[in-house]
Amino acid sequence: MENFKAKFKEEAEELIQKLEQVLIKVEDNFQDKESIGEIFRIMHTLKGSAGMFGFEKTGMLTHRMEDIYHAIRDGESQLSEEIVDLTLGSLDLLKELLKTDEKLPKKSKQELEKLLIRAIDYVPEENEKETKSESEETGSGNKKYDDEKETGEGIFFYILFQPQKDILSRGIDITSVFYELDELGEFFGFPILENVPETKDFVPEDFYLGWDLFIYTNGSKEEISDVFLFFLDHEYTIVPVEPYTLETNKEFTEKCVNLKNKKTSLNDIKSRLEALTPKKKSKTKKEDEAEKEEIINEKETAEEINEKDPIQALKDKKENETIKVKASKLDELINLVSDLVTINSRVETISQNIENADLKKAVQSISKLSKRFRDNALELRLIPVKVLILKMQRLIRDLSKQLGKEVEFVTEGTQTELDKNIIAKLEGPLLHIIRNSLDHAIEDPDERERNNKPGKGVIRFIAFYSGAHVFIQIQDDGRGIDTEKIKAKAVEKGLIEKNSQLTKQELYNLLFQPGFSTAEKVTQVSGRGVGMDTVKKEINDMRGQIDIDSEIKLGTSVTLKLPLTLSIIDTLMTKVKDTTILIPVEFIVQTQLNTYKDKKQRPDQVDFNNNPIPLIPLRKDFDENGDIPEKEKIIIVRQYDRHYAITVDRIIGEHQAVVKPLGHYQKDHPYFSGSSILGDGSLALILDINKIISNKKNQMESS
Amino acid sequence: MKKRVVVVDDFKNTRWVVEFTLKNENLEILSAENGKEALKHFDGQNIDLLITDLNMPEMDGIELVKEVRNMEKYQFIPIIMLTTERNPQKKQMAEDIKVTAWIQKPFKQDQFKKIVKKALRI
Numbered sequence: 108m109e110n111f112k113a114k115f116k117e118e119a120e121e122l123i124q125k126l127e128q129v130l131i132k133v134e135d136n137f138q139d140k141e142s143i144g145e146i147f148r149i150m151h152t153l154k155g156s157a158g159m160f161g162f163e164k165t166g167m168l169t170h171r172m173e174d175i176y177h178a179i180r181d182g183e184s185q186l187s188e189e190i191v192d193l194t195l196g197s198l199d200l201l202k203e204l205l206k207t208d209e210k211l212p213k214k215s216k217q218e219l220e221k222l223l224i225r226a227i228d229y230v231p232e233e234n235e236k237e238t239k240s241e242s243e244e245t246g247s248g249n250k251k252y253d254d255e256k257e258t259g260e261g262i263f264f265y266i267l268f269q270p271q272k273d274i275l276s277r278g279i280d281i282t283s284v285f286y287e288l289d290e291l292g293e294f295f296g297f298p299i300l301e302n303v304p305e306t307k308d309f310v311p312e313d314f315y316l317g318w319d320l321f322i323y324t325n326g327s328k329e330e331i332s333d334v335f336l337f338f339l340d341h342e343y344t345i346v347p348v349e350p351y352t353l354e355t356n357k358e359f360t361e362k363c364v365n366l367k368n369k370k371t372s373l374n375d376i377k378s379r380l381e382a383l384t385p386k387k388k389s390k391t392k393k394e395d396e397a398e399k400e401e402i403i404n405e406k407e408t409a410e411e412i413n414e415k416d417p418i419q420a421l422k423d424k425k426e427n428e429t430i431k432v433k434a435s436k437l438d439e440l441i442n443l444v445s446d447l448v449t450i451n452s453r454v455e456t457i458s459q460n461i462e463n464a465d466l467k468k469a470v471q472s473i474s475k476l477s478k479r480f481r482d483n484a485l486e487l488r489l490i491p492v493k494v495l496i497l498k499m500q501r502l503i504r505d506l507s508k509q510l511g512k513e514v515e516f517v518t519e520g521t522q523t524e525l526d527k528n529i530i531a532k533l534e535g536p537l538l539h540i541i542r543n544s545l546d547h548a549i550e551d552p553d554e555r556e557r558n559n560k561p562g563k564g565v566i567r568f569i570a571f572y573s574g575a576h577v578f579i580q581i582q583d584d585g586r587g588i589d590t591e592k593i594k595a596k597a598v599e600k601g602l603i604e605k606n607s608q609l610t611k612q613e614l615y616n617l618l619f620q621p622g623f624s625t626a627e628k629v630t631q632v633s634g635r636g637v638g639m640d641t642v643k644k645e646i647n648d649m650r651g652q653i654d655i656d657s658e659i660k661l662g663t664s665v666t667l668k669l670p671l672t673l674s675i676i677d678t679l680m681t682k683v684k685d686t687t688i689l690i691p692v693e694f695i696v697q698t699q700l701n702t703y704k705d706k707k708q709r710p711d712q713v714d715f716n717n718n719p720i721p722l723i724p725l726r727k728d729f730d731e732n733g734d735i736p737e738k739e740k741i742i743i744v745r746q747y748d749r750h751y752a753i754t755v756d757r758i759i760g761e762h763q764a765v766v767k768p769l770g771h772y773q774k775d776h777p778y779f780s781g782s783s784i785l786g787d788g789s790l791a792l793i794l795d796i797n798k799i800i801s802n803k804k805n806q807m808e809s810s
Numbered sequence: 811m812k813k814r815v816v817v818v819d820d821f822k823n824t825r826w827v828v829e830f831t832l833k834n835e836n837l838e839i840l841s842a843e844n845g846k847e848a849l850k851h852f853d854g855q856n857i858d859l860l861i862t863d864l865n866m867p868e869m870d871g872i873e874l875v876k877e878v879r880n881m882e883k884y885q886f887i888p889i890i891m892l893t894t895e896r897n898p899q900k901k902q903m904a905e906d907i908k909v910t911a912w913i914q915k916p917f918k919q920d921q922f923k924k925i926v927k928k929a930l931r932i
Binding site: 275277280283 | 889910911925928931
């Protein structure tokens with residue numbers, strides 16, 4: 108039972124999400140019959156299964172909602188802003204109910220009661236209707252659910268099968284047809300005996316039978332055709348049919364002239380077809396009328412499908428079919444694949460020293476395979492950024508109302524895919540950025556009109572690929588960032604000198620300083636101190652970067668640059684003494700030999716493009732004497748618009764590293780963010796550029 | 811018991827490709843360069859499938875099929891005709907002499923495997 112409960116919760120969460128989507132859609136058009144119908148249906152489904160699994164309050168709430176939308180659907184009342192608000196409110200409560208197993212905290216309990224009372228106002232003639240609608244609806248509603256299942260699951264085919272007389276001498280075993288059809292689905296048939304001759308004319312090697320066959324299958328027409336692979340085109344015909352369209356299906360009636368002339372009547376077939384239809388319940392008389400209507404509808408849809416080529420439709424469906432997998436299982440798979448890749452490179456290294464062509468070939472194949480395996484497995488974790496949109500939509504909707512602003516939300520590239528772990532971590536930062544845009548950037552309608560802007564502001568979400576990265580941009584057409592204000596504030600906070608000359612970009616970067624907020628008044632919404640610095644940290648933690656660009660009075664855009672996946676990175680392999688250090692390639696600008704004037708003493712800064720940049724000598728931290736190796740290499744890295752020089756003893760080459768997190772005790776290590784096992788089984792450390800640079804900055808500031 | 815398949819083609823490469831395609835199907839493959847040689851395999855032992863080329867020296871595919879179908883033991887065995895032949899007349903002829911399936915060379919491995927497995931009912 109617990110298991111079922113978990114399933115129910117999972118399903119319910121999905122439905123609630125769907126509801127949110129539909130609600131936001133319906134808000135643009137209160138007359139959208141289709142969406143209203145959908146809301147009603149989802150509420151109904153929720154009510155039904157909530158009752159079944161003992162979620163009483165959930166059932167009560169959804170029942171009330173269902174009533175409201177039932178009335179709207181039937182034209183007895185009108186959808187309004189208030190109802191949408193009420194529904195959204197109920198969704199929040201539903202989520203909480205699910206989460207807490209209906210053990211609501213006191214505050215939410217009161218909210219639920221209030222909501223239930225408010226909801227009554229929107230159901231017309233409630234007392235009179237309730238009992239009636241209750242019984243009626245469960246009947247028709249359940250049926251609808253069944254019907255949906257039915258049409259979604261399988262399809263009927265009629266097959267006229269009339270092999271030629273010589274079929275046996277062609278080496279074909281007819282019985283295999285029936286065995287294979289049996290595997291495809293449930294079927295029945297009637298033999299065609301017309302061609303069977305009188306005993307005196309009977310030739311034992313000849314074949315005289317034929318069949319009218321009916322099959323209900325989840326398979327496609329192609330799969331059925333495959334059963335008849337060895338038969339000639341004129342020996343079989345496959346026609347998709349529905350029990351209801353039997354009389355109207357032209358192809359079918361043409362092909363089954365045989366049937367009509369015989370004892371088997373069309374009605375007989377119909378009833379047998381219907382008997383095959385799964386979960387078809389016997390209906391009460393009362394429902395018969397509704398039933399008729401539905402038959403007509405189904406006829407129409409069946410015809411529609413016919414026009415669209417039912418087979419293609421079926422195929423499309425198959426290709427888009429998905430299954431649900433527990434995230435932890437997926438993570439386990441990725442872990443195993445990473446181990447495989449690691450061991451594989453070990454095997455590669457070992458086999459290099461063994462002269463055996465067969466072994467080398469085999470190892471090569473394994474390497475290829477495991478790389479494909481890895482790519483495939485990683486792809487499993489990619490999900491479209493679309494899943495983030497909903498939350499943003501909801502936030503914009505609620506907030507803009509609260510703030511008295513009008514905002515349109517435009518999205519682009521929502522199919523762009525990212526690792527699910529990144530998506531999960533992105534939610535917070537993105538919502539924060541949106542909150543900022545709404546609160547600080549987008550002006551009140553009045554102010555906008557004074558500045559000759561349309562009263563309705565625009566927030567744009569854009570996602571796209573570029574190389575091994577995904578870019579996400581949040582743009583708004585608000586008032587832009589006033590660099591003067593930033594400067595004043597920074598001076599006030601003692602972050603910069605009053606007369607320091609900073610570029611626009613450097614000023615924007617100040618926004619990422621802890622505790623920096625330019626909002627003149629702290630509103631309920633933003634400017635609570637947990638600002639952009641947290642956002643930046645979270646983005647950096649997933650090896651991403653964040654950039655702000657703005658044009659005063661025109662708008663602001665915040666750009667996130669994110670890696671496609673967290674578990675594999677391209678690195679440059681280097682050595683510092685005996686330690687192998689991997690430096691993520693994405694930060695590296697170039698590498699060069701050292702140009703120290705004094706070979707015994709490292710300078711604090713080196714020249715890069717005629718600018719002095721700070722030097723970070725890794726060796727100093729590994730070797731207390733700090734001897735400078737003769738050919739010490741300098742690697743220029745860039746963080747945002749600043750360059751830094753990191754020194755290493757030797758550069759080995761490029762290396763694709765499978766990232767393993769550091770152990771618990773080392774997770775706050777000041778330089779490294781992870782490790783990786785190399786081909787020879789030894790360990791390499793992955794340098795965290797963000798960490799090491801901020802470390803360097805602190806050092807510089809304190810000295 | 812392993813199913814036994816006779817593969818006949820005068821071109822060594824084709825025989826090799828057929829064997830390669832079927833190598834994982836756990837079959838015993840007997841090959842021959844032409845019809846005459848192939849007939850030697852039909853000596854009373856169980857044969858489950860004949861895959862043969864159409865145009866071959868000594869004895870061509872059509873004649874081979876006729877001979878095989880004439881033997882009582884092999885009267886109903888499945889036969890796959892494998893050929894580059896596009897001449898419709900010849901194709902009609904092969905149909906007349908009753909082969910189970912007809913595969914045009916060059917063939918797609920998957921399709922070929924599917925047909926063979928179906929003919930063998932594996």
